[in-house]
Amino acid sequence: MPDSFPPGSVGxxxxxxxxxxxxxxxxxxxxxxxxxxxxxxxxxxxxxxSNAVLICHALSGHHHAAGFHDPADTKxxxxxxxxxxxxxxxxxxxxxxxxxxxxxxxxxxxxxxxxPETGGPWGKHFPPLRVRDWVASQALLADRxxxxxxxxxxxxxxxxxxxxxxxxxxxxxxxxxxxxxxAMKLTAQNIAFxxxxxxxxxxxxxFHDGDFAEYGVxxxxxxxLARMVGHVTYLSDALxxxxxxxxxxxxxxxxxxxxxxxxxxxxxxxxQGDKFAESFDANTYLLITKMLDYFDLAREYxxxxxxxxxxxxxxxxxxxxxxxxxxxPERSREIVRALVGARxxxxxxxxxxxxxxxxxxxxxxxxxxxxxxxxxxxxxxC
Amino acid sequence: MPDSFPPGSVGxxxxxxxxxxxxxxxxxxxxxxxxxxxxxxxxxxxxxxSNAVLICHALSGHHHAAGFHDPADTKxxxxxxxxxxxxxxxxxxxxxxxxxxxxxxxxxxxxxxxxPETGGPWGKHFPPLRVRDWVASQALLADRxxxxxxxxxxxxxxxxxxxxxxxxxxxxxxxxxxxxxxAMKLTAQNIAFxxxxxxxxxxxxxFHDGDFAEYGVxxxxxxxLARMVGHVTYLSDALxxxxxxxxxxxxxxxxxxxxxxxxxxxxxxxxQGDKFAESFDANTYLLITKMLDYFDLAREYxxxxxxxxxxxxxxxxxxxxxxxxxxxPERSREIVRALVGARxxxxxxxxxxxxxxxxxxxxxxxxxxxxxxxxxxxxxxC
Numbered sequence: 202m203p204d205s206f207p208p209g210s211v212g213x214x215x216x217x218x219x220x221x222x223x224x225x226x227x228x229x230x231x232x233x234x235x236x237x238x239x240x241x242x243x244x245x246x247x248x249x250x251s252n253a254v255l256i257c258h259a260l261s262g263h264h265h266a267a268g269f270h271d272p273a274d275t276k277x278x279x280x281x282x283x284x285x286x287x288x289x290x291x292x293x294x295x296x297x298x299x300x301x302x303x304x305x306x307x308x309x310x311x312x313x314x315x316x317p318e319t320g321g322p323w324g325k326h327f328p329p330l331r332v333r334d335w336v337a338s339q340a341l342l343a344d345r346x347x348x349x350x351x352x353x354x355x356x357x358x359x360x361x362x363x364x365x366x367x368x369x370x371x372x373x374x375x376x377x378x379x380x381x382x383x384a385m386k387l388t389a390q391n392i393a394f395x396x397x398x399x400x401x402x403x404x405x406x407x408f409h410d411g412d413f414a415e416y417g418v419x420x421x422x423x424x425x426l427a428r429m430v431g432h433v434t435y436l437s438d439a440l441x442x443x444x445x446x447x448x449x450x451x452x453x454x455x456x457x458x459x460x461x462x463x464x465x466x467x468x469x470x471x472x473q474g475d476k477f478a479e480s481f482d483a484n485t486y487l488l489i490t491k492m493l494d495y496f497d498l499a500r501e502y503x504x505x506x507x508x509x510x511x512x513x514x515x516x517x518x519x520x521x522x523x524x525x526x527x528x529x530p531e532r533s534r535e536i537v538r539a540l541v542g543a544r545x546x547x548x549x550x551x552x553x554x555x556x557x558x559x560x561x562x563x564x565x566x567x568x569x570x571x572x573x574x575x576x577x578x579x580x581x582x583c
Numbered sequence: 584m585p586d587s588f589p590p591g592s593v594g595x596x597x598x599x600x601x602x603x604x605x606x607x608x609x610x611x612x613x614x615x616x617x618x619x620x621x622x623x624x625x626x627x628x629x630x631x632x633s634n635a636v637l638i639c640h641a642l643s644g645h646h647h648a649a650g651f652h653d654p655a656d657t658k659x660x661x662x663x664x665x666x667x668x669x670x671x672x673x674x675x676x677x678x679x680x681x682x683x684x685x686x687x688x689x690x691x692x693x694x695x696x697x698x699p700e701t702g703g704p705w706g707k708h709f710p711p712l713r714v715r716d717w718v719a720s721q722a723l724l725a726d727r728x729x730x731x732x733x734x735x736x737x738x739x740x741x742x743x744x745x746x747x748x749x750x751x752x753x754x755x756x757x758x759x760x761x762x763x764x765x766a767m768k769l770t771a772q773n774i775a776f777x778x779x780x781x782x783x784x785x786x787x788x789x790f791h792d793g794d795f796a797e798y799g800v801x802x803x804x805x806x807x808l809a810r811m812v813g814h815v816t817y818l819s820d821a822l823x824x825x826x827x828x829x830x831x832x833x834x835x836x837x838x839x840x841x842x843x844x845x846x847x848x849x850x851x852x853x854x855q856g857d858k859f860a861e862s863f864d865a866n867t868y869l870l871i872t873k874m875l876d877y878f879d880l881a882r883e884y885x886x887x888x889x890x891x892x893x894x895x896x897x898x899x900x901x902x903x904x905x906x907x908x909x910x911x912p913e914r915s916r917e918i919v920r921a922l923v924g925a926r927x928x929x930x931x932x933x934x935x936x937x938x939x940x941x942x943x944x945x946x947x948x949x950x951x952x953x954x955x956x957x958x959x960x961x962x963x964x965c
Contacts, residue, residue: 329843386829387829388820388823388824389820389823389824389826389827389828389829389846389848390815390818390820390823390824392829392846392848392849393811393815393823393848393849393852394815396811396846396848396849396852396853397808397811397812397815397852400804400807400808400811400853401783401808404787404804404808405786406788422782422786425782426779426782426783426786426808429775429778429779429782430779430812433772433775433776433779436772438770438771438772438908438911441770441771441772441775442770442771442772444771445771446771447768447769447771447774447879454877454879454882461711461873462877464771464774464778464876466771466774466775466778467774467775467778470775470778470779471778471782474782491843494844494846495836495844497829497836500836526820526908529820
């Protein structure tokens with residue numbers, strides 16, 4: 202490993218593609234004839250095959266969670282701060298598995314992939330998914346890797362929903378479940394923000410009712426708007442105030458000028474939106490936000506989360522962040538109450554942070570300590 | 584007055600148009616050659632001309648604050664619950680003046696009006712405004728009506744900024760200033776939401792860079808999106824949860840179905856957005872949200888609100904609402920602290936409400952009692 206990688210980095214990594222030719226029956230009633238998953242792994246599977254950890258990504262995540270694809274990369278994977286030798290998700294102890302989920306747009310089978318029935322990209326015809334479909338495909342991946350039971354399934358936000366669904370659907374296959382900045386179901390406000398983002402995408406003339414690929418265009422503006430809405434709501438009011446305040450990016454308030462004034466926060470948001478629109482797929486955005494909206498842990502359990510969690514065998518760590526208003530601490534406390542009601546073993550921490558929902562991705566000593574201490578105990582029993 | 588109007592209503596009202604032919608020098612350095620204001624008044628000006636109250640509207644408001652334009656109207660003016668005989672803004676005691684401000688789109692001179700220099704509508708070429716320009720035009724209206732001093736200037740949200748600016752710019756003309764759900768300046772988060780709304784409008788292909796009127800179209804979709812963003816942020820998470828929860832409007836979660844599910848909150852939002860797009864002008868939306876962003880009470884006073892308020896002679900009532908997160912109670916407390924620092928007479932109440940920022944428009948017994956008691960004392964000194 203070259204000296205150029207920072208200490209604690211997993212260093213140079215390369216994704217692998219796993220092909221599954223068995224048809225996957227989806228919760229919508231349709232069947233995916235086969236699928237591919239793009240996967241990265243860090244660390245070594247031990248002889249007992251008992252130290253595997255699954256990382257579940259959120260709306261805009263993917264398989265590249267840690268390390269670098271190229272020594273020249275300026276940025277590591279999206280959760281690099283938490284995954285690596287000596288880090289909370291310690292690759293000296295765990296075999297860490299990260300994948301891009303089906304329906305995604307980073308190489309796994311999704312709207313950008315080819316539909317074998319038509320020979321063209323799936324596009325908007327990709328089947329609607331539920332989180333349980335991700336779990337089903339991840340279970341097939343675990344089988345392929347020879348992992349009968351995960352030492353831990355870990356996820357933030359939508360990834361936390363994914364982790365909870367694992368614990369409920371495959372109780373015997375999950376020893377620990379780490380649910381971070383998540384919820385058992387979205388609130389009306391959350392659904393509302395998602396629907397605004399979707400309308401922004403759908404109403405972009407370059408969306409072409411989902412067939413934009415056929416026209417050789419991308420609904421950049423709709424995607425950028427969707428991301429801008431997401432971005433504002435993932436940050437806290439306090440953080441935006443600290444970071445941007447009312448600083449000007451251009452123009453001036455000098456009296457007598459008829460020039461437009463742009464605040465720093467405006468140019469930052471446009472930049473974030475435009476950057477996202479360069480890489481993300483619009484059909485994936487619609488599909489995954491619907492997965493978020495539809496997720497309801499207890500729906501099939503008489504709307505009783507205690508009944509749902511009563512099926513689980515895992516131990517739980519639940520983490521929320523004080524300034525997160527899209528997945529508020531109260532949503533995490535609801536999870537904890539249901540777990541306690543189901544007499545499960547659960548630890549809960551609400552971490553002080555000004556970073557809103559984004560906190561689950563960012564450095565934070567308290568968060569690192571909580572997750573590190575919990576996973577150290579998990580590693581000792583592997 | 585027909586029996587059909589509810590008790591406490593001002594009944595049938597009709598707007599009047601006031602024409603001003605004196606050029607109005609604007610803060611941007613340009614001059615409006617003349618302008619018209621659409622005005623409604625309720626109650627009678629007393630002989631001493633000392634009982635006049637100015638109502639300042641917010642982003643989407645206008646002159647029609649109370650009563651009905653037609654006996655067949657199903658809805659009264661936008662603040663009818665608070666204006667009328669025996670109501671907090673008591674038309675048996677006060678002469679209430681409401682206007683559509685310049686730059687607006689409900690009849691007063693704004694982007695939809697004709698530009699005398701070109702003969703066509705002003706459109707995007709209407710000069711950018713500041714709240715102080717509204718105050719200047721309102722002062723000319725007061726002169727025309729023979730009102731040397733307002734008994735009270737009252738406004739919520741942007742209207743509260745308008746009321747504060749009156750008290751600072753014309754100290755001798757404002758006896759009482761009622762600042763409701765407002766702020767001395769917007770936060771970065773608020774600016775961010777406004778900019779998302781503006782990008783939604785600008786990127787609608789029917790916007791035509793502001794020249795949509797020439798093409799005979801309206802950027803409905805952009806306006807609807809802008810309103811949807813506004814609407815979600817004007818309500819509280821709790822209220823949306825109570826009102827909509829996760830109820831479905833169409834579709835079902837029955838297993839095995841590949842049909843889209845629509846939540847009630849989604850159809851509600853689309854309805855609100857589409858309704859707004861029917862009547863509101865896109866250039867006005869851009870112009871007024873910029874007024875909101877640019878407003879900064881203390882900018883010309885060394886960024887010291889105490890210095891700004893030290894100029895005022897009015898007494899103040901400041902009201903905030905517990906669940907309002909766009910104009911949070913803390914913003915009102917900042918106003919109160921600055922007024923106290925300037926040794927002004929100020930009363931402050933934070934009203935418990937689940938209705939978010941919209942609370943300032945809605946029925947609320949505590950809010951009614953606070954405003955009613957305050958204005959009763961104002962009326963006794965008229």
